[in-house]
Amino acid sequence: MNEIVQFMLPELGLTVLLFVLLFVRIVGKLELAGQVCQLMNIALPILALCMWFMPAPEGAQFGGMMISSKLIVTEKLLLLVGTWIISLFSSPWLRGHRHPAEFYMLMLSTLMGIFFLLSSGDFLLFFLALELSAIPLAALCNFDLEKHVSGESAMKMIFSSALSSGILLFGISLLYGATGTLSFVQIPALLDGSPLQIMAFVMIFTGFAFKLSIVPFHFWTADVYEGAPVPVTAFLSVISKGSMAFVFVSALYTVFRPLSEIWYIAITLLAVISMTVGNLFAIRQQNLKRFLAFSSIAQVGYLLIGISGSSIDGMSSVVYFVLVYVFSNLAAFAVITLVSSATSRETIDGLKGFHASNPLLAWVLALALFSLAGIPPTAGFFGKFFLLTAGAAKWNSPVLIVAALNMVVSLYYYLRVVKAMFMDSSDDTMIRLTPNVSVQFALLLCTAGILLLGFYSPAYEWIRSLSFGI
Amino acid sequence: MGAGSLIVLIICGIAFAGGGILLSKVLAQTSTNAQKGQAYECGVPTQGRSWIQLNVGYYLFAILFLIFDVELVFLYPWAVVVREAGWMAFLEIVIFLFILFLGFLYAHKKGALKWM
Numbered sequence: 001m002n003e004i005v006q007f008m009l010p011e012l013g014l015t016v017l018l019f020v021l022l023f024v025r026i027v028g029k030l031e032l033a034g035q036v037c038q039l040m041n042i043a044l045p046i047l048a049l050c051m052w053f054m055p056a057p058e059g060a061q062f063g064g065m066m067i068s069s070k071l072i073v074t075e076k077l078l079l080l081v082g083t084w085i086i087s088l089f090s091s092p093w094l095r096g097h098r099h100p101a102e103f104y105m106l107m108l109s110t111l112m113g114i115f116f117l118l119s120s121g122d123f124l125l126f127f128l129a130l131e132l133s134a135i136p137l138a139a140l141c142n143f144d145l146e147k148h149v150s151g152e153s154a155m156k157m158i159f160s161s162a163l164s165s166g167i168l169l170f171g172i173s174l175l176y177g178a179t180g181t182l183s184f185v186q187i188p189a190l191l192d193g194s195p196l197q198i199m200a201f202v203m204i205f206t207g208f209a210f211k212l213s214i215v216p217f218h219f220w221t222a223d224v225y226e227g228a229p230v231p232v233t234a235f236l237s238v239i240s241k242g243s244m245a246f247v248f249v250s251a252l253y254t255v256f257r258p259l260s261e262i263w264y265i266a267i268t269l270l271a272v273i274s275m276t277v278g279n280l281f282a283i284r285q286q287n288l289k290r291f292l293a294f295s296s297i298a299q300v301g302y303l304l305i306g307i308s309g310s311s312i313d314g315m316s317s318v319v320y321f322v323l324v325y326v327f328s329n330l331a332a333f334a335v336i337t338l339v340s341s342a343t344s345r346e347t348i349d350g351l352k353g354f355h356a357s358n359p360l361l362a363w364v365l366a367l368a369l370f371s372l373a374g375i376p377p378t379a380g381f382f383g384k385f386f387l388l389t390a391g392a393a394k395w396n397s398p399v400l401i402v403a404a405l406n407m408v409v410s411l412y413y414y415l416r417v418v419k420a421m422f423m424d425s426s427d428d429t430m431i432r433l434t435p436n437v438s439v440q441f442a443l444l445l446c447t448a449g450i451l452l453l454g455f456y457s458p459a460y461e462w463i464r465s466l467s468f469g470i
Numbered sequence: 471m472g473a474g475s476l477i478v479l480i481i482c483g484i485a486f487a488g489g490g491i492l493l494s495k496v497l498a499q500t501s502t503n504a505q506k507g508q509a510y511e512c513g514v515p516t517q518g519r520s521w522i523q524l525n526v527g528y529y530l531f532a533i534l535f536l537i538f539d540v541e542l543v544f545l546y547p548w549a550v551v552v553r554e555a556g557w558m559a560f561l562e563i564v565i566f567l568f569i570l571f572l573g574f575l576y577a578h579k580k581g582a583l584k585w586m
Contacts, residue, residue, distance in 0.1 A: 019572070022572050023572070025576060025579070026572065026576055026579050195472065195473040195476045199476060
């Protein structure tokens with residue numbers, strides 16, 4: 001019993017937090033619920049510390065349904081820290097909201113689904129966890145209840161995730177028909193590349209591609225990101241997408257290992273299309289959230305190059321990239337949340353003259369954009385550098401050249417925002433924003449992450465020591 | 471299993487779905503009588519636009535029904551094995567019911583059970 005408790009510590013911890021919220025919401029008044037939400041800013045790092053000092057033992061439980069390893073614990077920790085940062089900087093937006101407790105309930109149950117997803121050792125639990133992480137997320141998209149765009153975003157989210165889940169489920173059932181098992185451990189030995197298995201693989205791959213918004217399946221991304229409230233957009237683009245990247249790479253490297261020659265071609269092709277389309281569309285965007293949506297599509301393109309390396313470096317560079325991406329993207333979203341909740345401006349033009357009125361915030365946003373673009377002193381450079389190094393192991397130089405060209409293109413639109421903030425002046429000047437303590441702390445965490453991760457090389461070495469390749 | 475059988479499966483699937491539509495198009499009699507577009511049985515001609523707003527509040531009852539429906543589905547297999555599984559099983563089902571009860575209380579607190 002005790003062993004199982006330690007094994008499921010992250011999930012059980014989240015369940016306890018969920019129950020506390022539910023109980024407070026039932027018994028207490030609305031103000032009390034608001035205060036308890038402030039407590040979540042302390043409870044989440046405590047849970048992270050518990051996970052750090054009492055890591056789940058390696059191995060499998062529940063007849064191989066749930067697995068755990070040091071890498072999985074690290075991934076869960078990373079996503080928990082990301083959720084904590086979102087919780088810290090969403091406070092100015094939540095203060096005026098009627099349902100603060102529900103926001104946390106939905107966010108934490110999504111996170112719990114993601115945790116189960118990461119440690120699933122069987123396609124059955126995998127699918128359940130995927131649904132647990134997808135349905136509350138759609139409700140979160142609709143969290144600005146008065147806004148029509150928010151409702152539209154939730155509708156698009158639930159339809160696209162239902163479609164992708166359907167395709168994924170069809171793939172899983174074909175795989176079961178072809179191999180007769182759903183266990184991640186047993187499937188690889190039974191894969192021989194017969195047409196039925198390849199068909200199953202293509203379906204499962206498509207399901208993943210929807211969730212990761214890889215290019216031919218990316219149409220929902222920009223609309224959903226634009227309509228959802230900014231903290232939810234941050235959750236979608238960092239936590240949800242990061243977790244899918246983890247699951248995707250470990251599924252390809254373990255379950256579909258025998259088909260690596262097939263998925264290698266698919267992944268390199270999709271990487272090229274994703275990078276190019278994401279970057280070209282990002283150039284034309286005016287809305288900051290749409291702009292970050294297309295930028296994240298392009299980032300997934302770089303991620304795929306790392307995965308295509310199919311070595312230890314491939315996996316560790318993906319985890320490292322998501323680690324860097326959490327800090328740099330959340331820093332950008334934190335500043336945008338502040339601006340949007342104080343002035344309801346969400347366009348690039350709205351940031352004109354931002355540096356004159358809020359110099360410090362402008363620098364944080366500029367740093368985050370530099371890191372996303374991959375300019376050397378920031379951690380973003382090393383994230384991309386490791387991804388391309390992992391991809392270079394296969395000697396497919398055309399793809400690497402396309403990636404390098406794309407990074408130059410991406411520099412243009414990231415710097416366009418920086419130019420608007422620092423060089424352009426506007427008639428209606430921005431008011432001076434005063435972030436509260438928790439937002440300041442979130443910004444400090446992100447800035448420290450962006451700057452320190454770039455210089456602290458043991459982080460990558462440590463992730464590499466936990467990773468595995470084909 | 472070769473690639474051939476997969477192609478056969480796809481062709482059969484398309485033929486089954488498309489053939490049905492095609493057959494009914496060919497075999498069924500079609501009438502162009504104006505009466506065909508009229509409301510029938512309990513229908514009456516509509517007054518005003520048919521795009522009116524409905525009260526969506528009833529979805530709450532549907533969701534609450536779903537909670538207890540699923541609860542009941544879980545109780546059946548539990549009831550079959552409860553004698554062999556002993557007190558541990560009893561404790562676990564009590565926890566399970568308590569969790570669902572919390573959900574019910576939440577719905578009550580939000581006023582989902584008020585008559586509209």
